[in-house]
Amino acid sequence: MTTDLTRSQRLKAATATIHDTLDQRIMALDPFSSPARYVCFLRAQQAFHDALAPLYAAPTMQALIPDLAERDRSAAIAADIADLTLPLPAVPDARPVEPVDMSTSLGWLYVAEGSSLGAAFLLKAAQRIGLSTDHGARHLAGHPEGRAAHWRRFTARIDDATMTAEDEDRMIAAARDAFTRFRTLVDAAFA
Template sequence: MNAHVPVLDLSRAKRLKASTRSTHEQLDSRIMAAEPFRDRERYGRFLWVQYLFHRGLAPLYANPRLVALVPDLPGRRRLDQLTRDMLDLGQPLPAVDSAPLFSDKAADLPTALGWLYVAEGSNLGAAFLFKAAAGLGLDETFGARHLAGHPDGRARHWRQFTDALDALPFDDAQEQRAIDGATAAFRRVRELVDDAFA
């Protein structure tokens, strides 16, 4: 990306990317420093992070207002693959001991879309993680189902999401709530990573 393009001239997805760049980079570094692909035990901790993040977001993938906006939103949900990955590795599923991150009725749309941006974008970056998981003998049929690309192709599937996101008419306040939602989502993942690899 041209560093001289003012943030406001970017599409919404690119603005979200620019606004969360350093948060994402810090998260990447934190995760890689924790060596989640050193062995299956450490990978299991990474799975725990992913599982709890996606479980918290699951209600959004069934929210009728969001389903109307995002192509194939229910099909994008990766909680089932994560559940199977956990079971593949013999990991117990964490108890449901906290309220979901979102109630399906009350979610503020721009905030929810900011969170979804993070969950969906993470599948684009997951190409790299999927390759690393292969080193542990894991793939789309065992243990790394949630990291697999969509049959349409990761990039194409992502573009369908960002096209829908970019098409929504947001005012400045809504724009900011989307950014705040994405930032909060990255922070939530960071907290989970810190817990998992403490």
């Protein structure tokens, strides 16, 4: 029964299909087969994380998630792109995601933060094409305290936030929008 699940577990369950579909799409594009393909993946990451910059900088969100600013991987992605010195594919301008309310912001951040949890697998693939957390794959590095602990601290904030059922519905819708936005950026980058 879903009421026995935590809010973050309900969010995961509600977005599992769209998340799995995105993962399958990314892997089908084979972004780790060459540096040229990897830079397409990086470009989509850059556009997505740049769009989320207002959320990472929002004082209301930083009050809810005290380590939010340090979680922003935009600078690491920019450094990774600079390391590769390859032409960047065009992607649609990603309009900024404004912090309109806490639950919507949490939905978008859930997708960005969840990607760092799954990045351990991606880092291994990046290493096969000569990249590392010091060159080209900084944004895939785990947190010093460990990926799982870092993720649990984030999901605990979701679970502890004061929300109505409508707020939770908005959070789920926002997470689905985030997965859709990233899919659009990935498709454009690899076109």
